[in-house]
Amino acid sequence: MINKINSKKVMKIALIVYAVILVTGILFSIFAKLRLDINFSGGARVAYSYEGNLKQADFEKQVKTSLGKTDFTLSQNEGINGGAKTYVISIAGNKSLSTEKQEKLTNELTEKFKKNKVELSESNSVSSSVAGSFFAKSMVAIVLTAILVVIYVGIRFRKIGGVSAALTALVALVLDLLVTFCVCAIFRLQIDSNYMAVVLTILGYSLNDTIVVYDRVRETKKYYPQVTLEENMNMSIKGVMTRNIVTSVTTIAAVLTIIVVAEICGLTSLRTFGIPMAFGLLSGCFSSMFIAGPLWVCWKQRGGANKKKA
Amino acid sequence: MKSKRVGKPVFFVIFVLILALSYSAFFGFHDYFGDTEKTYIKGANKIRWGIDISGGVEAVFSPDKKGLKITDSDMESAKAIIETRLTGLNITDSEVYVDKKSHQVIVRFPRTAGNDDFDPQEAVDKLSASAQLEFYEGTEKNGTPFMTGEVVENAAYTYNQENGHCVSLKLDSKGAAAFYQATSNAAANGTKISIYMDDENISTAGCSQAISGGQAIIYGDFEQSEAEYLAKQINAGSLPFALTTDTTSADGKTTGEGGKLQIISPTLGNNALKVMLIAGAIAFGIVCIIMIGRYRLHGFVAVIALLGQLAGTIACISGFFPDTNSFTLTVPGIAGIILSIGVGVDCNVIAAERIRDEFKKGKSIDGAIDSGFKNSLSAIIDGNVTIVIVSLVLMGAFGNPDTFFAKLLSPIMNLFGSSITGSIYAFGYTLIIGVIFNLIMGVLASKYMLKSISQIKLFRKPALYGGKKNDK
Numbered sequence: 001m002i003n004k005i006n007s008k009k010v011m012k013i014a015l016i017v018y019a020v021i022l023v024t025g026i027l028f029s030i031f032a033k034l035r036l037d038i039n040f041s042g043g044a045r046v047a048y049s050y051e052g053n054l055k056q057a058d059f060e061k062q063v064k065t066s067l068g069k070t071d072f073t074l075s076q077n078e079g080i081n082g083g084a085k086t087y088v089i090s091i092a093g094n095k096s097l098s099t100e101k102q103e104k105l106t107n108e109l110t111e112k113f114k115k116n117k118v119e120l121s122e123s124n125s126v127s128s129s130v131a132g133s134f135f136a137k138s139m140v141a142i143v144l145t146a147i148l149v150v151i152y153v154g155i156r157f158r159k160i161g162g163v164s165a166a167l168t169a170l171v172a173l174v175l176d177l178l179v180t181f182c183v184c185a186i187f188r189l190q191i192d193s194n195y196m197a198v199v200l201t202i203l204g205y206s207l208n209d210t211i212v213v214y215d216r217v218r219e220t221k222k223y224y225p226q227v228t229l230e231e232n233m234n235m236s237i238k239g240v241m242t243r244n245i246v247t248s249v250t251t252i253a254a255v256l257t258i259i260v261v262a263e264i265c266g267l268t269s270l271r272t273f274g275i276p277m278a279f280g281l282l283s284g285c286f287s288s289m290f291i292a293g294p295l296w297v298c299w300k301q302r303g304g305a306n307k308k309k310a
Numbered sequence: 311m312k313s314k315r316v317g318k319p320v321f322f323v324i325f326v327l328i329l330a331l332s333y334s335a336f337f338g339f340h341d342y343f344g345d346t347e348k349t350y351i352k353g354a355n356k357i358r359w360g361i362d363i364s365g366g367v368e369a370v371f372s373p374d375k376k377g378l379k380i381t382d383s384d385m386e387s388a389k390a391i392i393e394t395r396l397t398g399l400n401i402t403d404s405e406v407y408v409d410k411k412s413h414q415v416i417v418r419f420p421r422t423a424g425n426d427d428f429d430p431q432e433a434v435d436k437l438s439a440s441a442q443l444e445f446y447e448g449t450e451k452n453g454t455p456f457m458t459g460e461v462v463e464n465a466a467y468t469y470n471q472e473n474g475h476c477v478s479l480k481l482d483s484k485g486a487a488a489f490y491q492a493t494s495n496a497a498a499n500g501t502k503i504s505i506y507m508d509d510e511n512i513s514t515a516g517c518s519q520a521i522s523g524g525q526a527i528i529y530g531d532f533e534q535s536e537a538e539y540l541a542k543q544i545n546a547g548s549l550p551f552a553l554t555t556d557t558t559s560a561d562g563k564t565t566g567e568g569g570k571l572q573i574i575s576p577t578l579g580n581n582a583l584k585v586m587l588i589a590g591a592i593a594f595g596i597v598c599i600i601m602i603g604r605y606r607l608h609g610f611v612a613v614i615a616l617l618g619q620l621a622g623t624i625a626c627i628s629g630f631f632p633d634t635n636s637f638t639l640t641v642p643g644i645a646g647i648i649l650s651i652g653v654g655v656d657c658n659v660i661a662a663e664r665i666r667d668e669f670k671k672g673k674s675i676d677g678a679i680d681s682g683f684k685n686s687l688s689a690i691i692d693g694n695v696t697i698v699i700v701s702l703v704l705m706g707a708f709g710n711p712d713t714f715f716a717k718l719l720s721p722i723m724n725l726f727g728s729s730i731t732g733s734i735y736a737f738g739y740t741l742i743i744g745v746i747f748n749l750i751m752g753v754l755a756s757k758y759m760l761k762s763i764s765q766i767k768l769f770r771k772p773a774l775y776g777g778k779k780n781d782k
Contacts, residue, residue: 045416127409141704152699197645201646214692243660254594254652255648265584
């Protein structure tokens, strides 16, 4: 068991690790091109009708061969009154499917599945379904959440200087969210509505984790008013560490279970949910103890020094 | 600092109540009269799932007349009008794409399996209606309108004491002239002016004098929400073309009746729902094993509380009672449940760890449980309130403008146009419900269950609460 924790020391190492993750993530998103879902980027939607039985796996394999490196998603449609069945290929990005490429795809598909009478039934080039105002609104919602959290934490933790505590909690939150983004970039996961769900979850989880740390600081201050803030923080982190580990292990185990079961059953679409989520949870647990806490201590110490000078 | 003892039966009472809630929330209560099923309580199988999980319906709309001059911004407004109508139809999970070249609008929304009240064809008809605003002299829809919605520059909801909730229209110069003409006729002859939305009369009113300046008002004995919706519908509805689902497609081929209305497979994959249920069940099982493995009896109590929390959340999503609508559950909605379960686990872990700490300090069973819960409360409350703040903002920012939280935030959010994102709203909804049930189950129920069960002689061993064996 660890006897003493030097949270500031750990923070220095942690900051380096975070910096490496962020730089790698940014490099990947610039050079390996971020994969956006058709919801966000718009793109091409091509539908092929067919007759009889045509397995999705077989169709998918042929599309993969014809399109080469282009990413696509495949879904199956069926006429509502027992009409024709179609496969719809969605390709994100507006210049992703040239006319030649589409012709090649059509020719190869009709050739390969002659029996099923595969035919091009529809071809659309669509703009993103997520409105431009969505992003503006998301930013406002995030800022508004941040302000309200700062106000609430500021009031509830006023005895230990709540506003600065809330601000460092937000720093940790931003880092956690960046980690989820970098994980998507590095693992080449598509940014889609699953990722949106991850961002929202980490938003709540990270804040909750940090609050638990501050709560212990508040309590430690009550019982040991004489200890310095840095000592207090180290004691508090030690006090909540078991809880943090148990909670994170449990939640991460649950998320990993979901990914593993989904992979076994061939449901690969949950990767964009599970993988960034697992890393986000890990980071959320870690950053609350070793980023938010010690950063706040540094802030308070500098503030104290400035006051003395003045 | 001794708190009141909790009686032994309390544990069993709460336990049975939670089991009953869980059974009814997961499986529901049904009765069969011959072939017809009567539902008293809706089980989890009545939950509406989003397109991502169980697929839905896709409709491809095209302008119903050929040779129209259609600009990109026309297509954008077509998208906006359809999005507004989708929420009007209570469809919160949807995707709307536009193809600006071939002038098609692709709409995808979930199809409610096992719900006979929901006819996708009817929904599609409503989405494609032109919603044309027309103004007639007289009380009937006779002859040609003296002006239409095209002259409306902007519609806004207003309230005045005389007429209650109404919609004010700002007309362009052409509209202003026509309206002045019509109102002066009406004032002179004592006749009325009627306003129609498609074929429905929404307002008939007389006027005492000619109105100039291009301001018209629709009085119609509206509720506030109706007037607000009407204003939005008019703003979105001033479209130069109506849409249809069955017409010649881009490549000239004619498709038959309903040919452009298709059933779509789940965007996550064909077996998404089944796999997610299995994965969820196993994940819950693993959480239970970890909790019981580490916290023994307290872990068992925590598992019951978590079950209660999950059941309560499911009940609020399915609607529980036969005449309440189910919420549409998408992956973000499920993420909300996962986070709230995570918070529930956390709440039990915090309390259990505190109790262990108290044992280490050498406290008795009752003392350790008492102060363990007491010490953990502030962290749990502050953490939960923070999460409630997050979910309220999300619900306000991305919900249907008619909902309470959206109205609360409307002064800020209206600056950014309406962008209803059902899936984010769903996250906020499931999260806030989960957190409320966490406060009921994880904080209250588990405390009383543990205090009660610890009174039973068989269970008066610190080791059962994660304390050391030699503790007393």
